[in-house]
Amino acid sequence: MFLLIDAAGRFPLGDDGEPLLIDAPPATADLSSPVRIKPGVTAARVRGVDAADLTGPGGGTGDARTHAGHPLAARAVGLVNARERYRYDPADGSELTWGDGGIVARGASGTAIFPRLDPCVIGVVEDPGRQRILLVENSRRPGYFTLVAGYVDVGETLEAAFAREVWEETGRRVTDIGYLGSQPWPASGALMVGMTGRTADIDALGPTDGELTRTRWATRAELETLTLAAEGTIARALIEHWAHQPDARSQQNHPTRTTRKEHSNGD
Structure with a gap:
């Protein structure tokens, strides 16, 4: 299965608004920077095809802003971008070779280099x-x-x-x-x-x-x-x-009421 990110940074969505995984890229597509984002799923940059052309009848497109908190989409965009941004070892200038998972790259020295956050x-x-x-x-x-x-x-x-x-x-x-x-x-x-x-x-x-x-x-x-x-x-x-x-007035009227909760944005 593939999650394809087009040249503009968009990926197709299914009818449910989730990133759409396809069985195989179109024959006219040019793929680069492939990364295995989970077992059986590869993310890659696709050129020659627009993400809008890959959606279903009720689908649309998403990007790194609309799906920033989506675990699969955020991982896919982040790792594909990292492979494109970091191509050479900063220590010796040698070309980097990335592992299939896009987490570790190595140059001539063999030193592990990780995507920057x-x-x-x-x-x-x-x-x-x-x-x-x-x-x-x-x-x-x-x-x-x-x-x-x-x-x-x-x-x-x-x-x-x-x-x-x-x-x-x-x-x-x-x-x-x-x-x-x-x-x-x-x-x-x-x-x-x-x-x-x-x-x-x-x-x-x-x-x-x-x-x-x-x-x-x-x-x-x-x-x-x-x-x-x-x-x-x-x-x-x-x-x-x-x-x-x-607000503060409600807190004064209800002093035992819980007024702060931890927030984790995982959508």
């Missing part, structure tokens, strides 16, 4: 009363509101990275930082780590790095009126996780 923090920033969260619009991905995010720097903890990103992007200090969940992001080889924190800085106190075009506070009711990050992304999952928590 870059940790990236993303998270909810609440106001002191837990009535609002800070939403942002990224200049590189305009058109919707999402959460502050950025890569973890060398020598940083996840908590320090999140505090730094919030400060650099919004000019606000953040405290009470915690972990909520994670999601693979195979499109860029990242691992998204969901965080939460609070800030008393309603307005920016410092200069920002220009990465954002808009920053705004939003209540739970206002979230319904805004265009948010796409469903299936950890940004959307974290926003909805916060939206469905009791």
Whole structure:
């Protein structure tokens, strides 16, 4: 069975919205970077064929964004991308040979090289009363509101990275930082780590790095009126996780009620 990813990064979906496995690639297809993602299933890049041409009557196409949390799709996209990105041993420049599973590559030295994963923090920033969260619009991905995010720097903890990103992007200090969940992001080889924190800085106190075009506070009711990050992304999952928590007023009225649960985005 094959899960084929076309040149645009799309793969076919079945009628149920699941990645569609086919028995054999079309005769006109040009396959490269094959990876065995589980017993009996091989993922590969396909050229000469569009993913839309491989779907069933009621199917569509998916990609690394729509199915970022899907175990099979995320593994397929991530490992095929890794085979295409990492072709030479950084130690001696020799060409890499990947194993069938796409997990280990070796060059002339025989040293094992693994697909790279870059940790990236993303998270909810609440106001002191837990009535609002800070939403942002990224200049590189305009058109919707999402959460502050950025890569973890060398020598940083996840908590320090999140505090730094919030400060650099919004000019606000953040405290009470915690972990909520994670999601693979195979499109860029990242691992998204969901965080939460609070800030008393309603307005920016410092200069920002220009990465954002808009920053705004939003209540739970206002979230319904805004265009948010796409469903299936950890940004959307974290926003909805916060939206469905009791607000501070409910917590005061129900002091014994559970107000925080761990979230793991595995869809």
